[in-house]
Amino acid sequence: MSLFRNFKSVTYCVAQWAEHISEEELREQADWLQKYVGIDKVYLETYRGSFASEKQIKMIKKVLEEYGIEVSGGITTVTPDLNESDKKRHRLFETFCYCNEPMRNRLKEVSEYTAKFFDEFIIDDFFFTQCMCEDCLREKGNRSWKEFRLAKMKEVSENLIIKPAKAVNPDIKIIIKYPNWRESYHETGYNPAEQKDIFDGIYTGTETRHGAQQDQHLPRYLSYSLPLYMENASPGRNGGGWFDPFECDRIDTYLEQAYLTAFSKCREIMSFCWPALYNNKRATPLGFQYQKMDEILDYCGKAFGTKVYIPFNSQDDDHLEDFLGMVGVTLEPTPYFPLEGKKKTASKVFLTASSLEDKEITKKIRDFMLDGGSVVVSSGFVIGAQKLSESGVLNPPLSEFTSIRYTNRRLDADEFQVTVNGLYGRNYIKSDTTISFPLLEHRNNASWSKANAGHGEYHESIIMYDTYGNGIFEVINLPDMPSRIRDLPAQVLTNIRQELMDTSCRVWIDCGPGVSLFTYDNDTFGLYCYTNDGCAPVDFNIHVKGASALEFLPVSQKPSKWRPSEIKPLYTRKIEFNASDEESVFQTRLIPGDFQFFRIK
Secondary structure (H helix, E strand, O other): OOOOOEEEEEEEEOHHHHOOHHHOOOOOHHHHHHHHOOOOOOEEEEEEEEEHHHHHHHHHHHHHHHHHEEEEEEEEOOOOOOOOHHEEEEEOOOEEOOOOHHHHHHHHHHHHHHHOOOOEEEEEOOOOOOOHHHHHHHOOOOOHHHHHHHHHHHHHHHHHHHHHHHHOOOOEEEEEEEEEHHHHHHOOOOHHHHHHHHHEEEEEEEEOOOOOOOOOOOOOOHHHHHHHHHHHHOOOOOOOEOOOOOOOOOOHHHHHHHHHHHHOOEEEEOOOOHHHHHOOOOOOOOOOOHHHHHHHOOOOOOOEEEEEOOOOOOOOOOOOOHHHHHOOEEEEEEEEEEOOOOOOOOEEEEOOHHHOOOOOHHHHHHHHOOOOOEEEHHHHHHHHHHHHHHOOOOOOOOOHHOOOEEEEEEEEEEEEEEOOOOOOOOOEEEEEEEEEEEEEEOOOOEEEEEEEEEEEOOEEEEEEEEEEEEEEEEEEEEOHHHHHHHHHOOOOOOOOOOOOOOOOOOEEEEOOOOOEEEEOOOOEEEEEOOOOOOOEEEEEEEEEEEEOEEEEEOOOOOOOOOOOOOOOOOOEEEEOOOEEEEEEEEEEEOOOOOOOEEOOO
């Protein structure tokens, strides 16, 4: 029976630890982990460059099951050199060369060995290829590395993992874990477009660690957004999110990976790995926070946000959606454009430069707007679409929808003009630092501006739009360096949040950077304040359409004296840019590292 109602608490045991742990040590460590964390399930690894012995696997499995812990298998596809000729194969992280017959045979052996012990196993995220040896070059031929590796890893999945394992154990379920580096999958052979249909399940890497102190440039909102993307890629089959304590300089940096993974409604929350958790001070608050998250998730429906279209095998504007998520924009990435036939399935869609992987994108944009939808695109999309339009790749071209053009020049801005309550007023503000944008020009009164940026006598639009058919085509010009989004003045960030807000969403926040908003389809929502150098408590307003009060989650039967069960609005008003709507404005405070959840009454 699971320790938690809304997810399983999971960890992983690596093969080298499994091979050397004694039963006495295992029981001592299990006692500690059950006390501080609470483990429902373990993935016990049989192979990571070397095998764990059958004797050790059976002993560990027996002991853990005595503790009521479910045990599945795991493998990591790394290998030392198997013969002298392998030394010429220069590979990152000792991953396999899948053109090398001894290595292919070893992987087949690993799959068969693991299937002897378990009815389920997971593949850790080293299941990729970066090898460019002579054998790979010969087999690749005239194909691109992307084409070759996508095809190669699909073949390897079917012939070296799935078929051998199922021949040994027809009941085996095999899960592929996808890494946190979604923008690079196709360059290394990760192929979720096809692998999702040949594996029994998928899993998602949600380890973001400290963005400034590790080499993968992963914004922390990814711990929430990537599971949504993978769930949308294969509905109902994303088994969980997987994070670790490495390169987490603060305890909160570690814990927030768990929070955001849980807020995405993952079925399993895996903290890698057993030996890294044991006696680690970062793990001691984990079980306590799991209890709090479990209580909150009792009330939350399905996570949703404005759809962000990121096709399979795409890149560019990498993680832009995550940088926006970290300043309070509520987004939901998906590999599928929200259009069925010529009918939209969402009111708004956000497109980044990654969307241009779809060469039918402008046809979809046109149909989406003709059906009354709003299309919001990044400046990166405009730049890429303009080039593809000029080369004849996109039909219709970008110019069908807008007069906006990229000029091959930069816009350095420290002064901003922002919209207040729609189009009926402007504020003029300065930023603390100069921020560089690509310079986008538009034809006055052909397209229209909602927010401007510049210096002195020269300003250009950074939020601009056109009408098209029954819909809207809107461009948001974002800083060259995506981390500089957080340096935009709070009023500019509020404009961006409003423009990217889907009409089905009832909530937006009015504050500076560093707060994420998570919305659910049953009128619940959550807020999280990130920890950063020099961070401090944040006071800000929550705007909710049609609310009379906000109820704190979890709903307490006996609210404490210092915290009421609900908060009343500061005031209620008509929304000026849509007079038929009324919104209530609430005030709250968030301390860095804390989260708050509410139900709209």
